[in-house]
Amino acid sequence: MRAVLVVAAFAGLVSISANAQTQRRWEIRGDTSGAPRGCSAKQGLHAIDGLFVAMSNHDSAALARVVPASHFVFSIGKFTPTDPFFVAHSIRELAEYSRRRAKYHEKLAINAITFDNWRGEGLQFGPIYFMRTADDLGPSPKPGVGKGEYRCKRGITVLNTGPRPAWDDGRSAMRPPPRTR
Secondary structure, three states, X not given: OHHHHHHHHHHHHHHHHHHHHHOOOOEEEEEOOOOOOOOOHHHHHHHHHHHHHHHHHOOHHHHHHHOOOOOOEEEEOOOOOOOOOEEEOOHHHHHHHHXXXXXXXXXXXXXXXXXXXXXXXXXXXXXXXXXXXXXXXXXXOEEEEEEEEEEOOOEXXXXXXXXXXXXXXXXXXXXXXXOOO
């Protein structure tokens, strides 16, 4: 119960801070306790938000600030039949992809994120719910879902994303588990 209260208080503070800086509103859930010395979930939140903002602004310098130069993976699945699957293992590949998507005015906006505690120096997150818009994806925003890891003082080392399945309302994984009798 104490961890849930800590997370709720932290989520409220981060939500206020993140909204003040980025004018974005998204829901934060889960457990961010157990950060290694010198690390915080707040740093992870800023990196995650920074990646989505950098991808939406097609800003390779901003991408380089939130993703390590090596040992990372970013992937995005097919949101339409003509949308290609993409995976990057370097800043160069990720920046080139982002620049290619700029011609379609692609934007990614986080709706909600769930954290799954620290494992060593990695803060696990997922599901992360977001909306993806682009001229070549059709007239309406496409819901997406993903998971990843933020590594303390290194940045986002994993972010795997794809279209949200029709059965996933974007809230189901974020609801508390049902009570058992």
